[in-house]
Amino acid sequence: MRVVFAGTPEVAVPSLDAIAASHHELVGVVTRPDAPSGRGRRLVSSPVAQRAEELGVPVLKPAHPRDPEFQEHLRALEPHCCPVVAYGALVPQSALDIPPLGWVNLHFSALPAWRGAAPVQWAIWAGDEVTGATTFRLVKELDAGPAFGVMTELIRPDDTAGTLLERLAEGGSGLLVATLDGLEDGSLEARPQQAEGVSYAPKVEVEDARVDWTDPAVAIDRQVRACTPAPGAWTTYDGERLKLGPVTLADVELPAGELLVTKREVLVGTGTRAVRLGEVRPFGRKQMPAADWARGVRVGSGSTVGATDER
Template structure:
């Protein structure tokens, strides 16, 4: 089947690679326009665009999918189906109508749970034990189209959103190829999503990643893992922002007030509403990441100081 693939970031790469290795023809790729990236803020191609370039595949980078020139080119390419993974822009109906088999999205949740931009973060933050990926036909309503298939994935107790997304990107790639295979063969029928069980996972902003240590330790742990690596957990310390990675539960620590810091020789503890947590790596504003013990030793944490 003749395809145009739409995607932008790293998690979309396994799916594009799998489609390139399949018996289908990837005639072109649609991705977000080149944008500044990295510390030098150099304008760079998206990961999906760069992979397409390396395979000599045409790359389309419309500012908006509603752009008439983009849609005219898409009609010229005449894809039969457009697989989508984390493209990052809303598709108007005029674009959805171009391929005869529509646009088929790989979404990293078990729909109708966690529709929206941040399903993996939501699964980790809410303590889901099982999550997965779904393929569905894109319709105008957000992630509400009929579902072709699913794969499931357990959420491990120490999973960060990044680690879980990596696994889902790989298993989801296989699901997307099998979905395209089934559509091409005429053996796969999409099933409407149930009305019950709908939940939403909006994009996680930097402010959403601020950790409130007045909450129970379990909630603190889940939030930190949910926003690792992006946008990164943080709290205030001495008037600046301190970022940190996953924390671990401490059962043998002293009783600490929420946010209260205790710097020991081999560990740095922070109080919560329940049990203390141990900081792993931290990153002070304008500094590199380092072990929490090295950070505490360098800034000399004083008794009673807190993360807020």
């Protein structure tokens, strides 16, 4: 059948590739407009737009999908269905009504858990053992449409949001194509989501990613992994921000925020046992092992992180 794919970031590219490789006819791609990037702030196409151009597929970049001109273009493509992955804009009912089989969204959680913008981050942060991906019919209410299919994925103890999302993007691409297949041959029927178990996953902001060292070590480990790679967990040292990569738990007790520095490692006290810092990124510098950072700025044992005297 004829499909128009909607998506924007890198995580949507595996689904675009899977659809392009399927027997379905990919007649167009919808993505967000070019955005400024880098130090020069030059306009750059989205990863989905770049991949679509490589595939030779027409690309639409509406300022908003409610734009009448965009909807006219979409109608002219005559799609039977619009699969969508992380498009990044609210699709109005007037656009939802254009394809006869609707818009089918791939969401990276086992709905109804973690509806919203950051399902993978919140699943890790909450300590979930299992998550997944779900295909469902897009409706006006946030991630609440009837579901077509679901896949599950174990959350590994060392998973970051980045590594887990990568696996879900690959596995979910197959689920999305299978959903399109079922819609085409009439073998698949959408079922309402369960009323119980609904939870929400709002966007994780930079301030949310600040570590409170009075929290338990296990909670800090989850927070840091959930915020890796974005927006990046952080604390402060000597008034400046220090970004944190994933940490590991240590069998040492220290006061919350206090450092224990050796030649090979840097430990930080928490509300329970200490954690061992991995990679860190000082303000204005590249990422480096915590021990290298400590040597470079002459951090000694007994120093603290997380003070409120930011510059």
